[in-house]
Amino acid sequence: MLAQVRQARILDEVRRTGGVRVSDLTVLLGVSDMTVRRDLDALDRKGLLAKVHGGATAVETVTAVEPDFETKSVRELEEKEAIAAHAATLVRPGMAIAITAGTTTWTLARHLAEVPDLTVVTNSLKVAEVLHHHERPDLTVVLTGGLRTPSDGLIGPVAVQAIRSLRVDMVIMGVHGVDEHAGLTTPNLMEAETNRALVESARRLVVVADHTKWGVVGLAQIVPLRSISTFITDDHLEPHAAEVLADQVGEVILLPTPDPPAEHDEGRRA
Structure with missing residues (x-):
């Protein structure tokens, strides 16, 4: 070829x-x-x-189209698993937390099964489905209403109104893009508004995003980087991005993830 x-x-x-x-x-x-x-x-x-x-x-381009859940769910699996497992360690018994829509937060939901006396507010149908599967009497799941996105999130005025009546200890947020100047972004204007409402409802913002999200800019800003309390990512993040985050974010956690198996040149020809 x-x-x-x-x-x-x-x-x-x-x-x-x-x-x-x-x-x-x-x-x-x-x-x-x-x-x-x-x-x-x-x-x-x-x-x-x-x-x-x-x-x-x-x-890098400004994106106005949101990929569907299935497309995103097969990307960076090892990174998402490591990020989600660490984020779960921040959740303490008796907390009230909010979880946004996304494949990393969906992975996180599976790690919350053993946290007792937990209340979860979420606009993610996928997250709610995972949590409801456990059928625990000490787990309360509050699912916001709203319009459904390609990533199975509920957004818009109904969701915002429900969220603004609540207060939580922390919001754990997955994002479409993270950028030095644009901050946290999404292709969906209503999703940006819904996620801002979640941030405003929480004492602490924890962002879970693998290294491929850096430099991606969506149409609508959610919040600037300085609004983030803790940013959890993987150690494949480029050095400049790590420096920017360290300067603007309260806490940056870089997690080791396994490299894919090395391919060898033997036996193959271009």
């Missing part, structure tokens, strides 16, 4: 999914990881994608 053809296929995948892994591209293209990395270097130099640890992401 010619380099131009390979690189066109790579760009198609990046545009379709928002990001790709080297290991996945070696299977898709039937070439070695060395060949894929050279192609990614070439595309990065041309400004057609952004090379990151273990793969590449789409070049």
